[in-house]
Amino acid sequence: MAEAVKVLKAVEEVVGPLFSFQTGLVGGCAVDATASPLPAETISICNNARAVLLGAVGGPQWDSKRPELRPEQGLLQLRQRLGLYVNLRPAKVLDSLARISALKPERVRGTDLVIVRELMGGIYFGNPRGIFAKNGERMGVNTEIYREHEVERVAHRAFQLARLRHQKVTSVDKANVLESSRLWREVVTRIGRSYPDVGLEHLYVDSCAMQLIGCPTRFDVILTNNMFGDILSDEASMLTGSIGLLPSASLGEHAALYEPAHGSAPDIAGRNRANPVAAIASAALMLRYSFRMETEASAIEEAIERVLKRGVRTPDLPGKRRPTTTTHMGDLIAEATQKALKTARSRKK
Ligand code: IPM
Ligand code: MG
Secondary structure, eight states: OHHHHHHHHHHHHHHOOOOOOOOOOOTHHHHHHHSSSSOHHHHHHHHTSSOEEOOOOOOGGGTTSOGGGSHHHHHHHHHHHTTOOEEEEEEEOOGGGGGGSSSOHHHHTTOEEEEEEEOSSGGGTEEEEEEEEETTEEEEEEEOOOOHHHHHHHHHHHHHHHHHTTSEEEEEEOTTTOHHHHHHHHHHHHHHTTOTTSEEEEEEHHHHHHHHHHOGGGOSEEEEOHHHHHHHHHHHHHHHSOGGGOEEEEEOSSOEEEEESSOOOGGGTTTTOSOOHHHHHHHHHHHHHTTOOHHHHHHHHHHHHHHHHTTOOOTTSOOSSOOOOHHHHHHHHHHHHHHHHHHHHHHHO
């Protein structure tokens, strides 16, 4: 997060003051300070903000807490409170970085997809849920529910996004087994009729998982539910080489939250080893979607690409040179952003 803020401040140095930052606690640190993973003060800060930038929230020291006190609850509640029903997770393999993918470069080269994940429904939030005792034995229960309007609104977002990209939506479900998926498929098909210019295909989630590895370049927009989107987006991250590269945007009708797709990596916390690219790229998405600052967003993305192309690597990325630190990577991207921005601005004049 510190590196993302550093880059935003670097943007301000070129274009003048833009942002006012407010900080709120969420997740583990909030549990420690206030005994709640999402304190009221944080909710009010987020409600009053134009956009929220979120850092990862968990760690093993909080794992044994009661479920309602787990750090993840902070994030899940925030999604609900802010009405963030769609989560965009782009995974793009840059030509120059195809070598660091977990797969063979020739297989991933050209991959450029976005997972559109439903974020406020499904098995994450359905009732009944809990661990209940019945006939002298305990059972764990969760419920996958999708109401038509929940599918409709996220489907519209996926088709609209596909229009700006390569006009192809792959809707992913498990309609051969689950009723919630059958309804999902029916609704997505109906919404798709109002986007005749966009191609629509349906895949079962198991087949999609396979094809993401087998032929990742065939995908453009992948539309799917909360749980499948969680899993497939981690899988897609490996196409690019590291989940440390991937940003995400969570959007509602009014609010927006931007966060890296990765977790808190507690094994390296505080050691200046984390890859700041996902956080910085999330800030770029914020500029694009919430502030309509396309020039600045592109400058940051260009800067990330430049720095990675030069062979600068954090320890999560394979490379020949000795890996650098989180803060140094942040410095280099901040610097490259200013350069890219100045060039873009002089071109405009
Ligand atoms: C994610 C994370 C979260 C999720 C966890 C931390 C609750 O894995 O954003 O993908 O499952 O949604
Ligand atoms: Mg996840």
